Amino acid sequence: MSKPEVKRLYINYKTLEEFQQFREYGLEELSMLEDLQANIVEDDSESPFYGIYDGNRLIARMSLYPIDAKYDRYFYPPQTYYELWKLEVLPEYRKQGYGTALVEYAKSLGKPIKTNSRCRADEFWKKMGFVPVKYNPIRDRGENPYIWLPEGVESQDDHQAE
Amino acid sequence: MSKPEVKRLYINYKTLEEFQQFREYGLEELSMLEDLQANIVEDDSESPFYGIYDGNRLIARMSLYPIDAKYDRYFYPPQTYYELWKLEVLPEYRKQGYGTALVEYAKSLGKPIKTNSRCRADEFWKKMGFVPVKYNPIRDRGENPYIWLPEGVESQDDHQAE
Numbered sequence: 001m002s003k004p005e006v007k008r009l010y011i012n013y014k015t016l017e018e019f020q021q022f023r024e025y026g027l028e029e030l031s032m033l034e035d036l037q038a039n040i041v042e043d044d045s046e047s048p049f050y051g052i053y054d055g056n057r058l059i060a061r062m063s064l065y066p067i068d069a070k071y072d073r074y075f076y077p078p079q080t081y082y083e084l085w086k087l088e089v090l091p092e093y094r095k096q097g098y099g100t101a102l103v104e105y106a107k108s109l110g111k112p113i114k115t116n117s118r119c120r121a122d123e124f125w126k127k128m129g130f131v132p133v134k135y136n137p138i139r140d141r142g143e144n145p146y147i148w149l150p151e152g153v154e155s156q157d158d159h160q161a162e
Numbered sequence: 163m164s165k166p167e168v169k170r171l172y173i174n175y176k177t178l179e180e181f182q183q184f185r186e187y188g189l190e191e192l193s194m195l196e197d198l199q200a201n202i203v204e205d206d207s208e209s210p211f212y213g214i215y216d217g218n219r220l221i222a223r224m225s226l227y228p229i230d231a232k233y234d235r236y237f238y239p240p241q242t243y244y245e246l247w248k249l250e251v252l253p254e255y256r257k258q259g260y261g262t263a264l265v266e267y268a269k270s271l272g273k274p275i276k277t278n279s280r281c282r283a284d285e286f287w288k289k290m291g292f293v294p295v296k297y298n299p300i301r302d303r304g305e306n307p308y309i310w311l312p313e314g315v316e317s318q319d320d321h322q323a324e
Binding site: 023024025026027028030031048063065067083085086117118119120122132133134135137140141142143144145 | 302304
């Protein structure tokens with residue numbers, strides 16, 4: 001297989017209709033639709049979503065949302081990082097490297113990444129080079145946070161332990 | 163069916179072993195296990211988890227984690243509320259009212275509740291009397307927050323809109 005091409009997704013009616021094929025569809029997508037309908041956002045404005053197409057069909061997606069350094073409770077030194085959520089490949093396209101391609105793309109942007117490993121996906125995230133945090137109930141609130149550290153970045157947990 | 167009895171779960175090796183039957187098992191549970199092994203918590207100390215047993219077997223659980231009023235970004239007036247997460251019924255016990263019994267128990271405690279509706283469970287939460295928030299990307303970060311308001315409590319979104 002040639003390397004799948006990861007594209008930034010633009011907010012428009014086609015994208016939002018395609019999002020309905022994904023299991024994780026909710027208030028975020030509905031809010032994007034409302035903003036589009038109310039002309040609060042323009043057609044084809046940038047979204048935090050990235051995806052992979054098979055021809056015309058969106059078959060995998062993820063959101064990469066930049067979190068401002070002032071809210072950073074995971075990385076040292078505190079810095080702007082990406083929260084990666086809604087990584088999902090449509091069922092018939094799984095086990096073909098599309099999820100991996102999306103995560104590799106996210107890493108290529110060079111910023112630290114935090115995700116929430118769900119439904120026992122821990123082995124996938126470890127294979128992708130992510131590490132589990134030291135669970136902090138007040139910060140993590142039931143999540144299962146895994147982080148990816150680019151060179152020169154530490155986790156706040158490790159930094160405090162030094 | 164008689165009304166299922168909801169019990170507060172205590173942290174001990176039996177509970178933590180039973181947690182492994184649930185799909186959402188991760189850093190939070192592993193951290194509880196480590197604390198128990200390291201004698202940081204005592205056997206049978208209180209946990210944020212509540213559950214339902216069939217005889218000796220834990221068949222349903224949820225976590226109700228109190229969030230301090232100073233972190234409240236959902237309710238007005240700002241107050242201590244519960245985050246409800248990891249609501250899960252073992253597969254062979256689904257569609258028998260156990261999930262409903264857990265949520266009704268949470269409501270009986272009288273505090274506002276916030277949860278994250280996952281995998282298109284929106285209809286379930288609406289049936290339980292929860293309402294969706296107005297999605298705020300900085301606060302909600304890809305979540306699908308639904309809230310339950312006891313009498314006299316408003317959502318911060320509605321209060322700001324007044």
